[in-house]
Amino acid sequence: MRFHSATTGRSILAAILFLVAGIMGCSPGREPESIDLEVTAAFAAEPATGERTALYFTVTNRGSDDDELIAVSTEVAATAEIHTTVRDGEMMRMEEKDALLVHAGEVFRLAPGGIHIMLLDLQETLRPGDRINVTLSFRHAGDMLVRAEVVPYAELEETLAEANDHAGTR
């Protein structure tokens, strides 16, 4: 599958487990003291009906400043939204979030029943084993390109657990 490499800005290249992430660019404004974000365990579910699916990953912020995921984009979906599953008693419902704060020192896991990236209006057929390119835009770290592997829904639980165990981010 295609891989977009960083072309502008300062770049840190990190090779991690199932994906390669390029950190590039930085947003104008206040300059944080240090940026050290890593994205691991990126997986998308094989869509059950074709039009939409969920994407999960883990963000590890080893820097000394908080950062915020402010946008997600991918060529395989017309729209990508940050969704949180809100539990109200035993009722579960989804809410869209504008951004996702990742505190300094925090390991933030997107997970089933918690937060996921909803990929809407899929442009391609995604099959298990496919790898999709996803750009995560952070307020300070800038754009980060990650590759997420497509796995069947039935394997999500185990795959995410294993990937997070392996990366020590569980």
Added chain:
Amino acid sequence: MDIGFCHMVRRLRRVHPAAASLGACLLVFCACTTGNDGASEPGYSGWTLPVPQEKVDFTLLDTDGQPFDFREGTDGYVTLLFFGYTYCPDVCPIHMANIGAVLRDFPFEVQEQIKVVFVTTDPERDTPERLRLWLDNFDRDFIGLTGSREEVNEIQTAFGLPASVKEEVEGGGYFIGHSSRVLAFTKDNLAHVAYPFGTRQADWATDLPKLVNERWGTR
């Protein structure tokens, strides 16, 4: 302890709606502990209902367009009942996929004693054809039922579950808020145990054969 934590978060959210997002984040960490109205039955990872839930009489259309009488169609089977919708990308497919994956590994004589019934809470978009296509991802034998929103909400309420809620979102489209609980009926046609979202495949793999052999009260 986790349960108490959940309670605490809920109270917090009632008092201060702005804390909702904080609550949601915190709740992720106690995702396996929903179902505050029951306790774990020894030997079951699901939640035992304080009063076993009786089956409700209802008939809805199955994915062949035929009427399906729930009581008659599931009589004497271990029956897993769930209300959800196919445009749901997270909770519904994961619940169904986990159950489907576990069932596949059981011997046929166990499989044939278990029925899974999925009732859509989104009748506007979930046609019987679409429901079939979606369920086939998980198990071709899963039963998919459709009815009007009013009918389905009435059925959910009769089962002691919250009615589903349609929530419009910006730019058109909508989500459906719905119960995340799978009701597990045993052969006595009562649900003694319910399974919240967060139930793992290992939990299903252990509990389902036990539910198949369960003889409540005669242990």
